[in-house]
Amino acid sequence: xxxxxxSPTHLIKTRGQHVTLRCSPISGHKSVSWYQQxxxxxxxxxxQYYEKEERGxxxxxxxxxxxxxxxxxxxxxxxxxxxxxSALYLxxxxxxxxxxxxxxxxxxxxxxV
Amino acid sequence: GESxxxxxxxxxxxxxxxxxxxxxxxNSASDYFIWYKQESGKGPQFIIDIRSNMDKRQGQRxxxxxxxxxxxxxxxxxxxxxxxxxxxxxxxxxxxYSTLTFGKGTMLLVSP
Numbered sequence: 001x002x003x004x005x006x007s008p009t010h011l012i013k014t015r016g017q018h019v020t021l022r023c024s025p026i027s028g029h030k031s032v033s034w035y036q037q038x039x040x041x042x043x044x045x046x047x048q049y050y051e052k053e054e055r056g057x058x059x060x061x062x063x064x065x066x067x068x069x070x071x072x073x074x075x076x077x078x079x080x081x082x083x084x085x086s087a088l089y090l091x092x093x094x095x096x097x098x099x100x101x102x103x104x105x106x107x108x109x110x111x112x113v
Numbered sequence: 114g115e116s117x118x119x120x121x122x123x124x125x126x127x128x129x130x131x132x133x134x135x136x137x138x139x140n141s142a143s144d145y146f147i148w149y150k151q152e153s154g155k156g157p158q159f160i161i162d163i164r165s166n167m168d169k170r171q172g173q174r175x176x177x178x179x180x181x182x183x184x185x186x187x188x189x190x191x192x193x194x195x196x197x198x199x200x201x202x203x204x205x206x207x208x209x210y211s212t213l214t215f216g217k218g219t220m221l222l223v224s225p
Contacts, residue, residue, distance in 0.1 A: 004156075033211065042202050042215030043157065056211050090156050092213075100145050100206040102213060104156035 002027065004093050004105035012111045013081050021076040021108045025093030031055070032074040033102060034066055035090040043090055049074055050096065081112045125222045132193045134219045136186040136203035143205040147213065148177060148188045152199045160188070160201075190221075198223045 005024045013019050025032050031050040035043035048056035049068035063079045072093075078085055088109050092102035126132050138146075144165035149157035161172045163179050163186075170177050176189040186203050200220050204213040 006156075031211065033213075035213075040217075042204075042217050043213075045212040045214070048211045050211075058212065088156075094211075100211060100213060101147070101159070101162060103159055104149075106154075106156045 004091055004103055006089075006091050006105040006108050008108060009106065010109045010111075012113060014113055015081055015083060017081050017112075018077065018079050019081060019110060021078075021089050021091075021110070022073065023076070023091030023093075023105060024073045025091075026103060029093035029095050029103075030072050031094045031096055032068055032072065033092045033094070034074070034076045035092065035104075036060070037088040037090055037107070039087070046076070078110075083112050086110060086112045122217070123220045123222065125224065126193050128193060128195060128223055128225050130193050132188075132190040132197070132221060132223075134188045134190075134201050134221065136188075136216055138184050138186065138203075138205050140205065140207065140214075141181070141184060142207055143214075144208045145206040146177070146179065146186050147204045147206075148175075148186075149202045149204060149215075150197075150199045151202065151218070157202060193221075193223050195223045195225055197221060 007022045033048040034046040037043040045058040047066045052068045066076045068074045088107040090107045091105045094102045147162045148160040151157045161177050163170045163177045174191045178187045200218040202218045204215045
């Protein structure tokens with residue numbers, strides 16, 4: 001059974017550009033959460049989606065947005081990229097929105113230059 | 114500031130030793146905790162979890178201890194192997210919320 005898959009694995013963007021990151025959860029999992037992990041720190045919560053609705057949002061600016069599709073896959077969008085957005089973006093899936101057991105993908109390494 | 118933290122940023126052990134990684138949390142309302150292992154270039158890997166109605170839980174070569182009185186969590190790894198070398202994070206969850214709050218992590222280095 002496939003785990004959480006994310007694409008792309010690596011990405012280089014220029015300041016001011018827009019980026020879309022993608023995630024497919026574990027089969028049977030309906031909740032997807034996004035986390036940002038800056039080098040040397042623990043992951044920081046960005047969003048959670050369940051049944052295509054936003055169920056939680058962390059302390060991130062409006063430049064960050066996300067959505068979930070009927071097949072439970074998800075996209076994270078970041079507009080007007082800043083150098084400080086360089087990080088590993090992690091997607092985690094869980095069975096339900098109040099079930100905290102989360103399983104992570106390998107992440108997308110975003111570098112903003 | 115963060116509500117979950119670790120006492121030791123780096124822990125170096127010899128192969129075969131037992132390792133103990135510690136974590137302090139500040140929110141007494143947290144009722145679920147997870148330990149993750151993160152190898153270089155990879156996402157966090159679920160190791161073991163524990164709920165606040167328990168004080169100990171064992172897995173394969175790992176044990177998590179929870180002391181709610183002092184708000185302390187530990188991960189014990191028996192017979193540590195070089196493949197255990199990684200950064201270990203504890204994460205906490207508040208009942209009714211879906212988010213995990215992570216600490217900064219402890220790097221475990223295992224020498225052959």
